Every structure is written in C-alpha cells, then in structure tokens.
Amino acid sequence: MTQRTRNWLLLAPAGTWFLVMLIVPLTVVLIFSFGERAPAGGVVPAFTFEQYANLPARWAAFKNTMTLAPVGTLAALLIAYPLAYFLAVRADPKWKTILLVLVIVPFWTSILIRSYAWIFLLGGRGIPALLGWFGLEGIRLINTPFSVLIGIIYGYLPLMVFPIFVNLDRLDKRLLEASSDLGAKPWRTFMQITLPLSIPGIATGCMLVFILLMGEYLIPALLGGGKVFFVGNALVDLFLQSRNWAFGSAVAVTLVVIMLITVTIYMRLINRLGASREDVSIM
C-alpha cells in the first residue's frame, strides 16, 4: 500500500461524513431557499426569489439581532479587556494559568444551564423579590432587553477574554518598560503602546463573539420572553412551528451571507491593522 492510498483511506470516513452531513444539507438549504412552499409544509422545487422578497416580514428579528449583537459584543469587550490586561500583564505568573482556566471553563459548560441561572436570579422570585425587602417594589428584570444583554455578556465573556489575553501575553513587556523609562505616564503608555498593539486580539475576540451571537437562539428565548427575539428564534418558529421551509431557508441563507460579509470586512480590517502594527514594531 503506497502512502498515497493510505492517506486517502484515512481521509475517506471524515470526507464522506462532511459530504453527507455538511455539504449536502447546506446545498439543500440553498436550493430550498429558491423554492416555493408546498401546501403540506414541504417545498415545491422552483426557481423564484419570492422567499427573499418576503424577508421584510421578519425584519424585526434581523433588526434585533443587528442591534443587540454589536451592543453585546461591545459590552463584553469593555468588561473583558481590563480582565485580560490584568491576567496578562499584572497577575502573578504563578496564578496566571489557573486564573485563565477559571475564565474559560464556564464557556465549555452548558449555556442552557448558565442562562437558566439568570432566569432564577432575575425572575420575579429572585433579585426583584430581594429588592422588594428594601422597599423597591415592582422592578421587572426578566424578559427585557437588559436581561438578554446580561445573558449575552455572561455567556460570551470567556470567549472575548481569551484572544485578548493571548495577544497581551505575547506583547514584548520591554516596550512598556522603555516607554516608562522615557518618562511616559502609565496611562500614556497604555494608550500609545499597549492598546494599539492589542488590536488584533480585540478584533479576533469581537469577531468570534459577534458571529456566535448572530446565530443565538437560547439566550433570547429564555431571557427575552418572546419580546426580544433574534433571527435564531425566527428560524425555530419557521422550521419547527409554522413549517415554512422555503422561507426559513431564505432566512438562514441571508443570516449566513450577513455573517460572511462581516467576517470578510473584519479580515480586511485586521490585515490593514496588522500592517500598521508592523510600523509600530519597527519604530
């Protein structure tokens, strides 16, 4: 058996699996998005842009996603950055790894249970009931954009911290020393050295969080109470309740296309920033 045949045999199961379970299904979604709805709930093959023309019917879901996903990403960034900075630059090297692991571990545990924890905390018999003892009656926290935002930050904070930490950790600390030796105040060192050099980490973190947020279903479903819904919630409704597969496919394709456009813009931006970063390091 030559090495070539052996490699082919080794790749065959994974390749077949990807073909049957990824490529074929995604192609079916694409084909269905140009089809027409069948009376029984299936799809009649056709080539029409009718489903795409109908997209404004789900405008609210797209609008919510495109507002709360950037806002959530930004909020996560603002909370994550100081933490990543502390872990990478200030923390005792002895504790660094364990502190980092403690940030990442929640991300790998069930997002369902973690969102449920906030239902428990923010729900009528949780924090609002406690506030009631202090005379603050009638405060509603659950099923508001605020509770969805809390859920988003809670769910995606670890994913934001990690790339920024990696970036700041690799940063040449001698640059910071040089800056302060030359008489720069800590704040100025941060603004002119640390922050510009950590932009690639920020961009990676934002992109990861933003992409996952765009496909989010659970957090708005559990913490938004039907009032704050994302494209994901529209998709569940279209596929599992109203069974409009053709229109649902068009919504799914649109979501993926918006994601691809965002990723491309981000990549371009990072490349440009990467170029300017070279300039900094040369200086």
Next chain:
Amino acid sequence: MRLYTICVYLFLYIPIGVIALFSFNSGRHASQLMGFSTKWYGKALNNPFVMEALETSLIVALVSATCAAVFGTMAAVALQGIKGPVRTVFDGLIYVAVMIPGIVIGIATLIGLVTLFDQLNPLIAAIWPEGFKPPKLHMGMGSLIAAHTMFLMALVVIIVRARLAGMDRALTEASSDLYASPFGTFRQVTLPLIFPAILAGFLLSFTFSFDDFIIAFFVAGSETTLPIYVFSSIRRGVTPEINAIGTMVLTVSLIALIAAQILMRRGGKETK
C-alpha cells in the same frame, strides 16, 4: 484593578454557585433559603423522563465523541502528509463546520436528511422482500449522532493537528530509519505522543455533545435529550428540580473539562 478582577470572577461564578446552593435548599424559591436537603436530587433521579433523557444524552455523547475522535484523528494524521488541493478542500470543510452557526447546522441537517429519507424510504420498501415490514428511516438518535459527529470531527482534527505540528519530526524519521514499518512508527511513536490530544479532543467532544441543545432541538426527532428536557421544563416554569439537574450537568462537564485541561498541558510538556 485587583478588585475589578475579583468582581468579574464573582459575576462568572455567582450564578452557577446560586444554582448549586439552591439545589440543596428545601425551599422552593430563591427568596426562600431554608434548610439543607437533597430531596430535589431524589426527585430528579426518580423521574423516569429525566432518566430516559439522561440515558439518550449519554449514549449520543459517547458514540459521537468516539466516532469523532477516531475519524478526526485519522484525518489529522493523513492531512499531516498531504499538500495541494485535497488539503485546501479539507481545511475549507473544517472552517465551514466550525464557523456555520449551530442553528443553521441543525436546520440544514433536518431538511437535508428528511429530504433524503423521503427519497430512500420508497426505494427500500420496493426492494424489501414481500411480507416483511420494510424499515423506515426517520429522524432520531442516529441522525443526532451523525450531526454531532460531523461537527466534533472538525474539533478533533484541529486539536490533534496542533499536537502533530508541535511534534519533533526527527522521532518519526529515526523510527523509519530503524526499519519500522509506517504502521509500526504510528503505533509506537506517533500514537503515544498524540494520545493526550486525542483523549482531550474526546472529552471536549463529549461535553459539547452532552450540553448541546440547538442541534438536537432540530435533529433529535421524537427523542428527548437532557438539554431538551431541561429546556421544556424551564418553559413550563422554574422548579427546584431543574437546579438539581443543572448542578449535575455542570458537574459532569467540569470533570471532563478539568481532565481535558490536564491532558493537554501534560501532553504539551512532554515534547518540549
């Protein structure tokens, strides 16, 4: 700065801690902290629906993590020695599998497989011998395992490849110079070195599959996994029983994660 860090850690761990704390609380609500009790665990473990969902989740997680670890490792090893278009295509597939949102994977698998089954079922019925009831392909545990395996394979390839890339090439070259067969080299040199990464990939895959809600929601057919059960219970209203189930689910994930972390770290040190 230090205070801020402590606050963020509190933010990350208080909700989990509260769930764990109230799972041992004999009162029903967050505002009623009463005595210590394990009655909610007893209630959860004696609920046949919970046990059935737990069994489904465990089978799905074990089978799909095993398939992903085996096929993913095979692909990673093969990709190590390949360049050119095949490698580009595989890199693309892995990228797509990881980047496409879980909800779209769930939808695509649902309509893709239902369409496929609609075509295949009449065919099977036609070729099946007369007088026997032909099997009918439908969405269920099999489709869920297949969907999870697809995604997890991409994850295992990424983890194992990182390990292979960090491996000293001189070791495999020395082994073949000493007339070991390619399989002998793999079994005696490569496999022991990448084994921690494979095991870590398996454990991460297991946790992912065990915790996954969104893909299962679309693909599981009439089967109920534990996350699906928990989701529909939450929809019916918050009960202390969910706290107990939640605490158990978190504990399972935490144990698997800590083991995976230890394996990946120990593995990283050996080759240095």
